[in-house]
Amino acid sequence: MKTYEKSAGFFPSFERKSGPAKDATHYCPGCGHGNVHKMIAEALEDMGLIGRSVFVSPVGCSVFGYYYFNCGNFQAAHGRAPAVATAVKRTNPDSIVISYQGDGDLAAIGTAETIHAANRGENICVFFVNNAIYGMTGGQMAPTTMLGQRSTTTPQGRIETLHGNPIRMAEMLATLPAPTYIERVAIGDSKHIMKARKAIRKALKIQAEGKGYSFVEIVSACPTGWKMDPVHARDWLIEDMLKVFPLGVYKDESESRDEGSWNRRCDPYEPARVNEYLDRLKSTLGESAPVALEHDLHCKFAGFGGQGILTLGLLLSQIGMRAGQHVSWFPAYGPEMRGGTANCSVNVCRGRIGTPLVDKPNVLVVMNQPSLDAFAGEVVDGGTIIVDTTIVEGRPDAKRLRPVLIPATGIADEVGTAKIANVVVLGALVAATGCFPREFCEDTLRAAIKKRSLVDMNIDAFGRGYEFVKNAR
Amino acid sequence: MARQFMKGNDAIVVGALAAGCRAYYGYPITPASEIAHAAALHFPALGGVFIQAESEVAAMNMVYGSAGMGVRTMTASSSPGFSLKQEGLSYCAGAELPCVVVNIVRGGPGLGNIAPEQADYFQITKGGGHGNYRLITLAPNGAQEMCDLTMLAFDLADKYRNPACIMADGITGQMMEVVEIPTAKAARWDHSSWAVTGTPDTAGNLVSSITLEPEKLEEHNLKLDAKYKRIEADEVLFEKYKVDDADLVVVAYGVVSRIVYSAVDQARAEGLKVGLLRPITVWPFPTQAIIDLCGTAKAFLAVELSTGQMVEDVRLAVEGRRPVHFYGRCGGMVPGGDELLAEFRRVMSGGAR
Numbered sequence: 001m002k003t004y005e006k007s008a009g010f011f012p013s014f015e016r017k018s019g020p021a022k023d024a025t026h027y028c029p030g031c032g033h034g035n036v037h038k039m040i041a042e043a044l045e046d047m048g049l050i051g052r053s054v055f056v057s058p059v060g061c062s063v064f065g066y067y068y069f070n071c072g073n074f075q076a077a078h079g080r081a082p083a084v085a086t087a088v089k090r091t092n093p094d095s096i097v098i099s100y101q102g103d104g105d106l107a108a109i110g111t112a113e114t115i116h117a118a119n120r121g122e123n124i125c126v127f128f129v130n131n132a133i134y135g136m137t138g139g140q141m142a143p144t145t146m147l148g149q150r151s152t153t154t155p156q157g158r159i160e161t162l163h164g165n166p167i168r169m170a171e172m173l174a175t176l177p178a179p180t181y182i183e184r185v186a187i188g189d190s191k192h193i194m195k196a197r198k199a200i201r202k203a204l205k206i207q208a209e210g211k212g213y214s215f216v217e218i219v220s221a222c223p224t225g226w227k228m229d230p231v232h233a234r235d236w237l238i239e240d241m242l243k244v245f246p247l248g249v250y251k252d253e254s255e256s257r258d259e260g261s262w263n264r265r266c267d268p269y270e271p272a273r274v275n276e277y278l279d280r281l282k283s284t285l286g287e288s289a290p291v292a293l294e295h296d297l298h299c300k301f302a303g304f305g306g307q308g309i310l311t312l313g314l315l316l317s318q319i320g321m322r323a324g325q326h327v328s329w330f331p332a333y334g335p336e337m338r339g340g341t342a343n344c345s346v347n348v349c350r351g352r353i354g355t356p357l358v359d360k361p362n363v364l365v366v367m368n369q370p371s372l373d374a375f376a377g378e379v380v381d382g383g384t385i386i387v388d389t390t391i392v393e394g395r396p397d398a399k400r401l402r403p404v405l406i407p408a409t410g411i412a413d414e415v416g417t418a419k420i421a422n423v424v425v426l427g428a429l430v431a432a433t434g435c436f437p438r439e440f441c442e443d444t445l446r447a448a449i450k451k452r453s454l455v456d457m458n459i460d461a462f463g464r465g466y467e468f469v470k471n472a473r
Numbered sequence: 474m475a476r477q478f479m480k481g482n483d484a485i486v487v488g489a490l491a492a493g494c495r496a497y498y499g500y501p502i503t504p505a506s507e508i509a510h511a512a513a514l515h516f517p518a519l520g521g522v523f524i525q526a527e528s529e530v531a532a533m534n535m536v537y538g539s540a541g542m543g544v545r546t547m548t549a550s551s552s553p554g555f556s557l558k559q560e561g562l563s564y565c566a567g568a569e570l571p572c573v574v575v576n577i578v579r580g581g582p583g584l585g586n587i588a589p590e591q592a593d594y595f596q597i598t599k600g601g602g603h604g605n606y607r608l609i610t611l612a613p614n615g616a617q618e619m620c621d622l623t624m625l626a627f628d629l630a631d632k633y634r635n636p637a638c639i640m641a642d643g644i645t646g647q648m649m650e651v652v653e654i655p656t657a658k659a660a661r662w663d664h665s666s667w668a669v670t671g672t673p674d675t676a677g678n679l680v681s682s683i684t685l686e687p688e689k690l691e692e693h694n695l696k697l698d699a700k701y702k703r704i705e706a707d708e709v710l711f712e713k714y715k716v717d718d719a720d721l722v723v724v725a726y727g728v729v730s731r732i733v734y735s736a737v738d739q740a741r742a743e744g745l746k747v748g749l750l751r752p753i754t755v756w757p758f759p760t761q762a763i764i765d766l767c768g769t770a771k772a773f774l775a776v777e778l779s780t781g782q783m784v785e786d787v788r789l790a791v792e793g794r795r796p797v798h799f800y801g802r803c804g805g806m807v808p809g810g811d812e813l814l815a816e817f818r819r820v821m822s823g824g825a826r
Contacts, residue, residue, distance in 0.1 A: 051676060054671045066681060072671055074680045083526065085538065088539075090522045091496055092670060095670075116531065271657035271659055277518065278487065278657065283478065317649065328649070329648065330649070354731050354738070355732040359809045360809075
């Protein structure tokens, strides 16, 4: 190890830093960041990782991490470094990603990002510099500020009943199953520092080996924020802080986990592969020559959730699409759909469809009484209204409308299941409106119904609905 | 001809895949959740990334991460979630990162409801986060456009290194229409000059939005401003429907424009000369198109699902040359064709409401 040479993990000169001193960091005397930076830079260099490393700087005193580290750099929003690091690692699993954060960033505003990146076991290294204070913003209370400790926002000292207790992140995260390695170290005396150096290297090795998430908490001094000289700051850290933040390994599964057990991948974009995939999404109804439509259909289908109202609309839409007409389907969506009254709007038109909402239907299907009450008045004069008389007791205005009264659920029972009443209604609708030929509709149904075993039953149901209307005329 | 009958929300994901999007980050919210459902199905199947993030904030910052690597990436949400994404959008704009963010607008303010609205117009077109920035914002009015404009959004985002948004609504997201399945774009983008990819060739790059020195930050802001002026000059999209001889020009976008098509046809059948100008890009706004119409139109009418937001941009364009009227519904109420027709008649006869 070359003790007196700047690591190649650092830029030879800090050109991104403003001002004249391009060979010094911006950190205060006695601050721990300088030590931690040096350990990381040397580790990346020694381990041959620098070329594929991405360093994510937080908000706080280390916001300018990108001044120093001779690798790809991201500057993240306050608290969000683990989310950014997650995406970087998932986008290029071969990269070595460091989320470098202070206590305000990691344990206050970024608590959610911290916990969830750990809980997902992201293959990243989180280096957490805990100095019990907000440095950059002027010495405010941090989540890790000690009881009794004065800060600019706790001028009387931190009080448990007012401000809560200092948070122990290493202990909290160690309760999660996913993390591989969690240790708390310190920038205190030389023995502490050697341990910190080892922990940082261990975390990077775990990531390089594809073994998952590491979290190294580094208890560190902030002489400026604590209003102490560097020597007193170091002593206070060792004497007082380490009582509240005990050093040690809180979790280590690096030996029991296999290399490469974290094996996410993100393949490069290949248009041919996407095209092949998208091709599988296309309609399986099969091509058909255009089938003429005499009158535009503006339909509303309404009933109870579970009666297949939305499916009824979809089946008619698919028939219309295969016929080469313009089609739109719109459901009443949201909580009212979960078991309550369901309705949807379907347009099948020869030209461009304006509004997808059908507020004045020329075809209305009602499969329960509330739907008849709610929508019968909206049907245009002379419009068709199809009523499932098995379920609906009321009858529509036969003077103004063209009623089609069909015991659809009863017929469906005879076919084999009440669930198929919607297809009985579809047959009745096709017969009553004469929109498309029966055979064309049946062919479309055969293609549209995914479960082959149900095709015959559906064709039977459709046919009975169709015949019922034809025979009634 | 490869077609499929699909939801607008699903069409967004199809468009994203065909545009070469590789990473999707999302959080559940009605009525945008189908976008995440489709992404969860398709992205991993194509070797891409899908993460259900812990929050909208995290999802947007994950987008920042992938975008900073020069990879096409996106997230989608609905109004309350879109509000939470403003931090990340401001950072993406500041760091000049291309990405696509979808807002399926719902009723507000606060938790509001899940019904359609357009009241996020101010937020999305004027910059809902902090600082001087703009979002390229496309407003589809049907399932096909949900797909096509998503593809376009990725191209514009890359072209200008800026976030691009899709502003739709619950109806456009939930409705199904026939969509032509697009052909995947031939890959032709190289971001190695600025992206941080975790490889030695980009190790000298930096993704950041911090500029400490005032003179340098002013320079950066002016550079962004020049970019936004270029977008305003070159990227405006709109549709005209029967406006050439129209006495009344209705300005409406998204789902409302669909209702206006029908109402315009009804009005024409009655001999009323009404037309529609539909902004497809709501930012940049089709200001010049409106100025041009001031020569022939006697009046303008903005129709929106809000208490009046886009109408301000119409007024700014018209600059007092013609009267600008407004008709809006909100809270999830959607005007019917007859309702709009009555409004056309009222405006054209100079009647009071």
